Amino acid sequence: MSAEVAVDGPDRKKKKRGHLAALVLARGGSKGIPLKNIRALAGKPLIAWVLRAAIDCGHFDSVWVSTDHDEIEKVAKxxxxxxxxRSPEVSQDATSSLETIQEFLKHHPEVDIVGNIQATSPCLHPNDLIKVVDLIQNQGYDSVFSVVRHHLFRxxxxxxxxxxxxxxxxPARRPRRQDWKGELHENGSFYFATRELLTKGLLQDGKLAYYEMKPEHSVDIDIDLxxxxAxxxxxxxxxxGKNPTVVKxxxxxxxxxxxxxxIYVNQEHELISxxxxxxxGIRMLLDKDVQVRLLSERDISKTLVSNLNLPCLIEANVSNKKEVVERWMGELGLSSWSQVAYMGCSYSDVECLKLAGTRGVPGDACTAVKMMDSFVCQHGGGYGAIQEFADxxxxxxxxxR
Structure with missing residues (x-):
């Protein structure tokens, strides 16, 4: 049995048990973060992250969003x-998830099992869902829910x-983290259950299993902080997504x-580090057949160029970065910015960052580029940010991914 799963009964294989529907509950009246289900997170509506995981999993017979809001409906489709x-009766602040699921089942008699996936868990991966579907469809479990392991003293x-x-x-024998397995806590990412349990008002009962998610995938969004x-x-x-990113x-x-x-200045020279x-990091990319080009708005010292000892082009005194990048793309036979990764840090980089298929900024970049849909490095410029982005x-x- 996988280390990720614990059960309360013997394993036994069963044939597929019926129509399995993924169901994401997305009410429009959230008080904590208004319309948070479609608020942009890393460049996409929050709900889009779990919908993509559910659809790409390929094991659901249908994928649904239950909502009372026109804009959420539009994004879901x-x-x-x-x-x-959903009806107004199950769209109130006090309405429970279970009541909303029960209403969904009344309108969809074809559904035999519901995988209730939380829209606020954007790090969910298809592989996790595939394993859970196997438990409930093929191994006979009636309900499966997600947990994460914490090492917290209570x-x-x-x-x-x-x-x-x-x-x-x-307290007299406080265990070290590496000597303590920790405890399992529900993380709210998903709850799978059969129609029979749900109509009885039960999310977790019958032959029951938990599925342990990796800590890095266990993300929940409740308040703005x-x-x-996340x-x-x-x-x-x-x-x-399924299709691998292609960076040329x-x-x-x-x-x-x-x-x-x-810039460090003495009486004769300007120095940079x-x-x-x-x-x-640049060498890593070159080893992966990714062409690397460097540009600067200043007059780059020839000493820097020679010290780098890298087979990549460097262009100085650049006033129009987009124009230079598109010239390089033409020289390499690239017709789309989707194959370009761009790393910038200042306002003059915004235009290229918007166009690039993959974007990165150092941790100390200006606010304008940090607020874009970019990979924000932990390291600052000149301190390993390029290596981090290359990774x-x-x-x-x-x-x-």
């Missing part, structure tokens, strides 16, 4: 889902003046990406 218009809540006690460890954290997690660990050309702004943007890690580009190409 745009990303390939069917839409169930203490009993008490009134002021009372003495608290530890609930899941002994969750948004920037966005960075999605950019690093999210599912980006990477263009990087020298000023503020390869360098830290500072760069990281050897970034040079290694990201290679991951996209190799994993089909």
């Amino acid at each position: 745009q990303y390939g889902a069917k839409v169930h218009r 203490w009993k809540e008490v009134k002021a003046g009372e003495t608290t006690v530890a609930e899941n460890f002994t 969750d948004w920037p954290i 966005e960075q997690r999605v950019k690093r660990y999210g599912y980006f 050309l990477l263009v990087c702004n020298v000023d503020g990406c390869l360098t830290d943007g500072r 760069y990281s050897l890690r970034d040079v290694d 990201h580009v290679i991951t996209l190409m190799e994993t089909g």
